[in-house]
Structure formats: structure tokens, C-alpha cells
Amino acid sequence: xxPLDIDPQILRITAAASAHAYAQSxxxxxxxxxxxxxxxxxxxxxxxxxxxxAYMVVPEVRADGSVKLPRLTLREEIVDAYNMIRGHSDxxxxxxxxxxxxxxxxxQDNVSRVRIKTDxxxxxxxxxxGLFPSGSGPGITGELIWIRVPVESLxxxxxxxxxxxxxxxARERVYERYERFLNGMRANDADAVMDVLxxxxxxxxxxxxxxxxxxxxxxxxxxxxxxxxxxFDRCEVxxxxxxxxxxxxxxxxxELRLTVTPRHExxxxxxxxxEFWAPAKTGQFIACIGHGTDPVPWIES
Numbered sequence: 110x111x112p113l114d115i116d117p118q119i120l121r122i123t124a125a126a127s128a129h130a131y132a133q134s135x136x137x138x139x140x141x142x143x144x145x146x147x148x149x150x151x152x153x154x155x156x157x158x159x160x161x162x163a164y165m166v167v168p169e170v171r172a173d174g175s176v177k178l179p180r181l182t183l184r185e186e187i188v189d190a191y192n193m194i195r196g197h198s199d200x201x202x203x204x205x206x207x208x209x210x211x212x213x214x215x216x217q218d219n220v221s222r223v224r225i226k227t228d229x230x231x232x233x234x235x236x237x238x239g240l241f242p243s244g245s246g247p248g249i250t251g252e253l254i255w256i257r258v259p260v261e262s263l264x265x266x267x268x269x270x271x272x273x274x275x276x277x278x279a280r281e282r283v284y285e286r287y288e289r290f291l292n293g294m295r296a297n298d299a300d301a302v303m304d305v306l307x308x309x310x311x312x313x314x315x316x317x318x319x320x321x322x323x324x325x326x327x328x329x330x331x332x333x334x335x336x337x338x339x340x341f342d343r344c345e346v347x348x349x350x351x352x353x354x355x356x357x358x359x360x361x362x363x364e365l366r367l368t369v370t371p372r373h374e375x376x377x378x379x380x381x382x383x384e385f386w387a388p389a390k391t392g393q394f395i396a397c398i399g400h401g402t403d404p405v406p407w408i409e410s
Contacts, residue, residue, distance in 0.1 A: 126212035134215035134241035137249050138203050145199035153188055156248050161323035163251030163400050166190055174264045175309045176396045182323055198223045209353050213402060214242045214383050216362055238385050242400045253398050260359050264389035272390055279358035282392050287361045295349050299337040306333055307393040315401030344369040347377060360385050368407055378404040
């Protein structure tokens with residue numbers, strides 16, 4: 110038996126799905142760059158023909174250190190947002206410093222460069238997180254972003270800044286807090302989950318309580334507690350499998366596969382999530398942005 114006896118069919122299917130998802134993301138990014146010409150229709154066409162969509166406009170960090178995550182789900186709203194943003198500025202380049210090419214999404218930690226139309230000489234560079242979910246057909250179903258801001262700006266001015274001065278230790282703290290979140294999910298323990306979330310935490314994520322098929326907004330600790338308590342009341346988490354993870358001192362991204370059993374059913378379901386979490390200066394997570402796949406009946410291999 111060869112030492113790497115991996116089923117070639119599995120490798121082929123996984124590679125093909127990853128290549129397809131990446132191609133949809135790059136198609137969209139290239140059309141957004143080309144939109145500098147003023148021709149916008151090809152950019153709209155890089156969205157899937159039908160929603161629901163998941164589009165993040167521009168995350169906002171307020172003066173008090175809290176976060177606002179404005180998002181859109183209707184095609185008409187997204188078209189208006191592109192007209193506004195690309196009417197104000199031109200995207201000139203996107204460089205994926207870190208990429209996770211999933212089978213149903215592309216995640217990038219990238220350098221994005223833009224030029225303001227009214228002052229075209231300087232080019233502004235920002236470090237941006239981007240998540241581009243897609244399906245089996247052409248186009249992306251959403252564009253979810255987070256723009257890098259100093260971690261010390263996140264959280265109330267009255268809160269102590271406890272960020273480790275050593276960047277490696279700061280990354281380790283983000284990892285440790287996310288590990289505690291995963292353990293809380295595995296234990297079906299809402300208290301353990303809430304322990305790593307900031308009082309002003311906000312999320313834009315796939316709704317698995319009402320199972321609407323689209324993203325939902327959660328604002329503040331009480332809303333998050335109500336969501337996780339309702340989720341654990343609705344189903345029991347059997348397994349949380351980490352498929353990929355990227356940890357920096359200002360975010361953690363991961364794709365998870367969750368296997369759950371609804372309380373009123375005997376059979377289990379599985380779904381994947383892809384989310385990135387931003388920590389506040391206290392170490393607790395203050396923002397979460399992501400999406401997820403449809404729950405499907407779990408079949409034992």
C-alpha cells in the first residue's frame with residue numbers, strides 16, 4: 110500500500126470544487142476593477158442570478174469603539190451599493206496575501222488599492238478581509254468584508270487595553286479565545302460561548318435558528334445569548350470539526366463542519382460555516398462576519 114493512499118476521486122472532486130469557487134471570486138474582483146470604465150453591468154452579472162445574497166457595505170467603527178455591520182441581501186440594494194462605492198472610487202488592485210480556497214467560498218486577507226475619482230493621483234492601500242461564498246453555478250452569492258483597524262480602537266474607551274506587546278503572544282491570545290468558543294459549541298454551553306464575546310459584540314452570520322437560508326444580524330450580548338440558547342434548545346451539537354484556520358493578532362478565520370441532531374428528530378444534520386472574528390482590546394470578540402451552507406442529513410461513511 111502506498112504511504113499516501115488517498116482516494117484520487119476525492120482529490121479530484123475537492124480540487125474541482127475549490128477551483129470553481131475561486132474562479133467565481135476572481136471573476137467578481139476583476140469585474141469590480143474593470144468597473145472603473147463606468148460600465149457596471151458586467152459587475153452585477155458576477156453575482157448569482159438569484160439570491161438570497163450576503164453583502165457587507167463598509168463596516169464602521171464608531172467613536173465609542175463599538176461596531177456597526179451594515180449588510181444587504183437584495184440584488185437591487187447591492188446594485189445601488191456598487192453604484193455608490195464605485196461611483197466614488199476605483200478599485201485598482203487586490204493582492205491576496207493569505208488565501209483559503211474552500212469548496213464553496215474564497216477567503217482572502219488582502220491588500221486592496223483604490224483611487225478616489227475626485228482626486229485620482231494618490232492610491233490608497235488598505236488591508237481587508239474578504240469572504241466570497243458561491244454555489245455550483247456561475248457567480249458569487251455575496252461579498253463579506255472587514256477592513257483592518259487597530260485592535261486598541263475596538264471596545265469602550267473606559268476598558269483597559271490588555272493586548273500583549275509581543276505580537277506572537279497577541280496571536281496566541283486570539284487563538285486561545287477562539288478555542289474556548291469552539292469548546293463552548295462542542296459542550297452546547299451558551300455561557301461558555303458568551304464568555305469570549307464582548308458586551309457590544311455584533312455579528313452578521315448565517316441563521317441556523319430560524320434556518321432562513323440567509324444571514325442575520327445580532328447586536329449586543331443579549332441578542333447573541335438569545336441566539337445561542339435558541340440554537341442549543343433546537344439541536345444538540347454532536348461534533349465541531351475545524352477544516353481550516355488562520356489566526357492573526359487582529360482576526361481569526363475558520364471553516365467549521367458542524368454535525369447536529371435536532372431535539373425532535375433522531376437523525377443528524379451537517380453544515381459548514383466560514384467566519385472571521387475580530388477581537389477587541391480586551392481580548393473578547395467584538396465582531397463576527399460569515400456565512401454557511403445548508404444543513405443536510407448526515408450520512409455515516
